[in-house]
Amino acid sequence: MESKIRAGIFGGSGYAGLDLVEILTGHPRIDLVFATSNTYAGDDVPGTSLKFAPADSVSLKQVDIIFLALPHTASAAMAKKGIDAGVKVVDLSADLRIDTPEAYEQSYHSPHPHPELLPTPYGLPEINREKIAGADVVATPGCYPTTTLLGIYPLLRLNALCAETPIIVDAKSGVTGAGRKPSLTTHFAEVYSNLIPYKTGRSHRHVGEMEQEAHKVSDQIGPIIFCPHLIPVDRGLMSSIYVTLNGTLESEELHDLYAEEYDGEALVDVLPAGEQATLKHAVKTNKCVISITPVLPRYAHITSVTDNLRKGAASQAVQNMNLMFGFDETMGLI
Amino acid sequence: MESKIRAGIFGGSGYAGLDLVEILTGHPRIDLVFATSNTYAGDDVPGTSLKFAPADSVSLKQVDIIFLALPHTASAAMAKKGIDAGVKVVDLSADLRIDTPEAYEQSYHSPHPHPELLPTPYGLPEINREKIAGADVVATPGCYPTTTLLGIYPLLRLNALCAETPIIVDAKSGVTGAGRKPSLTTHFAEVYSNLIPYKTGRSHRHVGEMEQEAHKVSDQIGPIIFCPHLIPVDRGLMSSIYVTLNGTLESEELHDLYAEEYDGEALVDVLPAGEQATLKHAVKTNKCVISITPVLPRYAHITSVTDNLRKGAASQAVQNMNLMFGFDETMGLI
């Protein structure tokens, strides 16, 4: 029996934090030492013998790795502390996902709290496995970038997109994506029977992040038009992606190219041609599931789905941890 | 064309307040003069040319009647002001529903803020029509007492219940019943796919109110056991009532007696024998819909449903107003 790594979670009582607790307690090489929560301090951590601890009551000396499921900006500060203390850090917030302070300020409209941490390896293992493997700190992308980038990655690799036309992403997210803190936005009676577009076009903070990562793979890429919608389900995220090809290949060829590209990826499924990816394909799994429909020779419709709390957050964080410690990448995940 | 009554709503942006706005703006004898909201001050009042006004910016001199959809205790204070200013008052809160300060304190664990207002006529028109007709202030009962009391009223009138056994009420309420103020209780992801009992037994504040009113009709009545549940729908309330008869009549006779008792009531429907009342029978209507199932000679199952925001709140308040001004009781309601 191999020794265990000691892990702590900062922000364990949010929805991503709770899924992280569930995954880590079932992981064969992890000993979960603490989960912090200021709001629910003293309550049981589900499925464990722990109680949620106030953030200032735990010590970094107790652990080998910390997971940060903290609000924007609080996360960067704790990442800095973790690095200084010599523990590994998996950040689930957006704080470390942008490569430069300048680009960060453009998306977030305030200076980066710890520019010395940038750039941090971007924790999308299917694209960035090598950089994650050797890292002490990793920025795990959230549900929208993960689902969207995996949905177009083979096209980027093939330089097959038309650089003059936008990539259109009509995205739909379950309500846990809006966090656990109560607000009118997440009130049952406001969401039930409804469908709510928000921050559509290029105003959502994740547009810059998606374009940054896409450009690393291909320069054949137009602007991303991104229109997210809140849907009346608790979990699940769908990116419906509309792409224009540059003519180097035809849309009919895409399915096989996707299947080939993701062959060997345990956590990405490409559905058989003709089958459509639905939310249920991904919910409560750790996978991204993709379907491709050729529309016209130069146009295709791609549907990419994940569980926003799993491959879009907690399970991807664990996937990154596995790489950082040299464990099997899917340990505790399949 | 007859002249109009000027009405104002205090607390117009909650769910009951919004339904009240909708009903009053369609009422032929009402001119809605203002709707207050401190949270949403300045926003449009839906379906009108008004803006929500801060409560302290409106004057009682503008109106002939005020509707109070305010939080507990704030309502009694405003009722007092309204009475002193000579305007009629329809209170939708629970503040004026208990007859004595002593009983109030027992249910609410604090002294009544305005004991001089007690007792106030109890605004359940099908039971209490005469007292409401001449009143300047009326306490409109909420969804649980309305639905439950109408479900057992014919049995009370007939003195047919067994006084030694409890009346069991298993109640189910949509989430708007918990109000519009965001909380973890009403967070979409907490309620979705769930079913949540709360304050079961005799701990809910409305138990005392229901027993008070039931005892006015009959002394043949045991204690009420009341178990409410939050259900994952936005609107609608169901009281599933289990009664024991005292032997003066048999359960098989009940359906016809109910049909007779409510014959002529425009806002109470008794379904044909053998048909079950479902939530959809009542939602978005101003009615209470009742079905009766005989089980054993001395036992019956009664299902009573309302829209918690209509017959359980806003439309019943307007029904009371109609009586107070001598309008046709169902004006603006059917």
Added chain:
Amino acid sequence: MESKIRAGIFGGSGYAGLDLVEILTGHPRIDLVFATSNTYAGDDVPGTSLKFAPADSVSLKQVDIIFLALPHTASAAMAKKGIDAGVKVVDLSADLRIDTPEAYEQSYHSPHPHPELLPTPYGLPEINREKIAGADVVATPGCYPTTTLLGIYPLLRLNALCAETPIIVDAKSGVTGAGRKPSLTTHFAEVYSNLIPYKTGRSHRHVGEMEQEAHKVSDQIGPIIFCPHLIPVDRGLMSSIYVTLNGTLESEELHDLYAEEYDGEALVDVLPAGEQATLKHAVKTNKCVISITPVLPRYAHITSVTDNLRKGAASQAVQNMNLMFGFDETMGLI
């Protein structure tokens, strides 16, 4: 008091039929004479004193107008009978919406059952008011074409679209859109918590219909890429439309142009700039509600919503009837 028109509904027990019953029974100039249903023959027609009648038990001599909410191909046959009998016909099916037998066969993969009926005036009043006014038979478009065409109509009128790039329509429909006949597709447990794309690209039957009508307004139009999704709500339809402009105007100008175009249309609302159309804006109303978001100078995101059973079916059929009889177009609808 003006005389009434006698109306009959063929297919009154489906979801569109039931909404039609509700609207017609509240219409001041209509006397609903019958509603047929073979499946529910003998059951009460809700809100009326009628019973559903078998289709072969009613006579066209009883009525001045018939509404056809019948399955594909059954509708054309009954339309023919109605025309021959001299009654006016409002068809809610797709049978008469295509102008030529050839185009029909291309979309429906079988010969048109009554080619002599083509072309029939296309019943989208905001676009085609004049032709409907004088017609004896009108083909009412369904929810997807209505919502989508109204969403792009001002752009078509202005010849502002780029003819070389597709119009992308990511559509979302509530389950009543799939009809009332039980199937695994509409089973609660299959749809709940799910989101299901189907017939995406150019394979849905309504693509040809939408392109036909769009081309009548403008020749500046590329192919329509149409990806519908089944969403877990009962009612409501959203078309999320992504358009490329041809440079004759900029996306920032669109909002005002839309507002101007639809100024005076009682059943189309253009939301204020910056506000997004949600499903709740339209559900249980007879309106189409539209929001426009400029994204880049040549790109815009348009959200168009309707209640699929109202403006997407029943209320639009009544709007057409009003025009056919010279009534006020919105009679019984606002």
Added chain:
Amino acid sequence: MESKIRAGIFGGSGYAGLDLVEILTGHPRIDLVFATSNTYAGDDVPGTSLKFAPADSVSLKQVDIIFLALPHTASAAMAKKGIDAGVKVVDLSADLRIDTPEAYEQSYHSPHPHPELLPTPYGLPEINREKIAGADVVATPGCYPTTTLLGIYPLLRLNALCAETPIIVDAKSGVTGAGRKPSLTTHFAEVYSNLIPYKTGRSHRHVGEMEQEAHKVSDQIGPIIFCPHLIPVDRGLMSSIYVTLNGTLESEELHDLYAEEYDGEALVDVLPAGEQATLKHAVKTNKCVISITPVLPRYAHITSVTDNLRKGAASQAVQNMNLMFGFDETMGLI
């Protein structure tokens, strides 16, 4: 590594069958050899390399045990064949749950198809463990009897119930409880936003079964009044139970007695006093979760919840199988 038992499922494509597939494929001692489905023959069996097989294409010689998730009466016939062929049988239908042909005929209104199979051990392990252990065929109870009987079992053991008053069970079931075969009852648009009581009182087929089993434990028991409701969720079952005690103990004592009774039961959780069992406590688990609320000295409210497809069907079937083969009772279940 221990040898595996070969298992087959008859009726593998219904909702209980699909959960059974999922559980059996994760069971360390089971090799799933086939799953039959006439409706979905040829489709993939999810999570396996099997295809659904027509029932007449499989042989009982392939397996050591069969699970029957078949419709009423088809199940008894196949159970007979299995017994004759010498394979063990776990029946999930109601066919073998009634002890005598006479009682069966009373509940099901037709003669029992195979009276020679009666009585069959009743597969509720927490109550009947010993009889299941040695059995070749076991009748697994469904969701309503399992959830209700576990909710009152400690009271039965203590002979604490009042024999003169009924046990009232207000039950709520998710839609998968109604099966996968499409019908108007399970149509999304009929169930959504609704709450539907059905077969209330003593008319549901499971009343006789529950009384039969309760009487085996205690003669201190009145009639069961059972009112099931269809609720708009996919999974989960709640029995809200209202009991009258006979005075041998007080309701305040119940919680500790329940905790003691179920101490050591891995698949029954008694919540801490003051906490209410909600649907989410049980959904997607293999457990029954119970809360007890004392109301008055002689009255208590008990909430018992299960996942209707797990502890109310598939996982309980596997629990029975574990006992029949002498495996650890919770193998593959926790």
